[in-house]
Amino acid sequence: xxxxxxxxxxxxxxxxxxxxxxxxxxxxxxxxxxxxxxxxxxxxxxxxxxxxxxxxxxxxxxxxxxxxxxxxxxxxxxxxxxxxxxxxxxxxxxxxxxxxxxxxxxxxxxxxxxxxxxxxxxxxxxxxxxxxxxxxxxxxxxxxxxxxxxxxxxxxxxxxxxxxxxxxxxxxxxxxxxxxxxxxxxxxxxxxxxxxxxxxxxxxxxxxxxxxxxxxxxxxxxxxxxxxxxxxxxxxxxxxxxxxxxxxxxxxxxxxxxxxxxxxxxxxxxxxxxxxxxxxxxxxxxxxxxxxxxxxxxxxxxxxxxxxxxxxxxxxxxxxxxxxxxxxxxxxxxxxxxxxxxxxxxxxxxxxxxxxxxxxxxxxxxxxxxxxxxxxxxxxxxxxxxxxxxxx
Ligand SMILES: [Zn+2]
Numbered sequence: 001x002x003x004x005x006x007x008x009x010x011x012x013x014x015x016x017x018x019x020x021x022x023x024x025x026x027x028x029x030x031x032x033x034x035x036x037x038x039x040x041x042x043x044x045x046x047x048x049x050x051x052x053x054x055x056x057x058x059x060x061x062x063x064x065x066x067x068x069x070x071x072x073x074x075x076x077x078x079x080x081x082x083x084x085x086x087x088x089x090x091x092x093x094x095x096x097x098x099x100x101x102x103x104x105x106x107x108x109x110x111x112x113x114x115x116x117x118x119x120x121x122x123x124x125x126x127x128x129x130x131x132x133x134x135x136x137x138x139x140x141x142x143x144x145x146x147x148x149x150x151x152x153x154x155x156x157x158x159x160x161x162x163x164x165x166x167x168x169x170x171x172x173x174x175x176x177x178x179x180x181x182x183x184x185x186x187x188x189x190x191x192x193x194x195x196x197x198x199x200x201x202x203x204x205x206x207x208x209x210x211x212x213x214x215x216x217x218x219x220x221x222x223x224x225x226x227x228x229x230x231x232x233x234x235x236x237x238x239x240x241x242x243x244x245x246x247x248x249x250x251x252x253x254x255x256x257x258x259x260x261x262x263x264x265x266x267x268x269x270x271x272x273x274x275x276x277x278x279x280x281x282x283x284x285x286x287x288x289x290x291x292x293x294x295x296x297x298x299x300x301x302x303x304x305x306x307x308x309x310x311x312x313x314x315x316x317x318x319x320x321x322x323x324x325x326x327x328x329x330x331x332x333x334x335x336x337x338x339x340x341x342x343x344x345x346x347x348x349x350x351x352x353x354x355x356x357x358x359x360x361x362x363x364x365x366x367x368x369x370x371x372x373x374x375x376x377x378x379x380x381x382x383x384x385x386x387x388x389x390x391x392x
Contacts, residue, residue, distance in 0.1 A: 068168045113176050117357040
């Protein structure tokens with residue numbers, strides 16, 4: 001069988017190359033995707049770049065081994081996101097987009113969340129493709145854009161049923177979980193409440209309707225909705241002991257034009273962290289019912305817009321990906337986390353997802369984000385075992 005080029009870089013060197021692409025959410029990731037596509041193609045993988053959230057924000061799908069059988073959908077998908085959160089914090093001690101080594105630490109934006117895992121995944125697909133050894137089932141890489149702003153890239157991909165059906169069903173998403181297997185996470189339902197008033201000179205306030213004034217009543221309604229949701233318990237609550245209910249956060253408020261103008265509009269952004277097994281209508285009803293209690297003058301001046309519904313993830317304990325991975329690492333319990341990921345939309349599209357990856361989430365989204373060489377090496381060993389279980 002034809003042997004292709006082996007991967008050109010070791011995992012840490014590949015991580016350095018990935019960190020060097022400024023792939024902050026919302027910016028172009030074309031250069032990064034082109035680099036990954038060239039790297040994998042040289043090794044013999046089949047690579048497709050597909051439109052993600054815009055012409056310059058792509059999703060990438062790569063495969064080593066045979067196409068997935070439509071019947072069994074056996075094989076394994078290693079899934080990561082190509083975007084990173086901004087790196088504007090003044091506390092950065094070096095260029096966030098130049099990987100710096102300090103002792104065991106590899107420091108840079110995305111080192112932990114989640115270009116470290118992505119580097120491991122790319123090299124494993126590259127190695128599988130270049131070895132040319134007959135493999136029973138495919139090993140795939142899924143690289144999604146704009147995860148950090150609500151799994152927008154994964155949602156586009158999940159909407160392409162034919163493409164999803166051509167992938168193995170079993171998916172490992174390499175979010176930094178400290179090497180723990182996570183089979184549940186909360187969702188994130190984002191709402192915008194738009195209040196419409198009427199502008200007027202602030203010296204003649206009787207001619208206007210102050211939208212910020214109305215927002216005060218809306219905030220009290222939201223506080224009541226949050227209190228109602230805080231009473232809710234479900235089958236999965238016990239997996240989230242710190243916050244066993246769907247938490248409602250009023251995160252952002254914007255309104256008005258100037259201090260001498262009665263404000264014509266105000267917008268309140270709300271995020272609700274739904275528990276696994278819950279869906280948006282339950283939370284929307286709680287919000288709408290409390291808004292229905294507003295003073296009559298405001299009831300018709302508030303509009304609720306769903307900005308993004310990033311669903312929770314709930315993978316059954318007996319799912320193959322959960323069973324095999326927990327066995328490999330020797331984990332006996334089922335675990336959940338309170339952050340959302342691409343697993344929500346991919347699960348809705350019929351894929352069987354768990355989270356597991358090197359590094360701790362509390363280092364992510366912070367200045368001087370890092371992963372250690374030891375974490376990368378240990379994760380690589382686990383990945384190799386997982387791949388041989390699903391693909392060999
Ligand atoms: Zn992430």
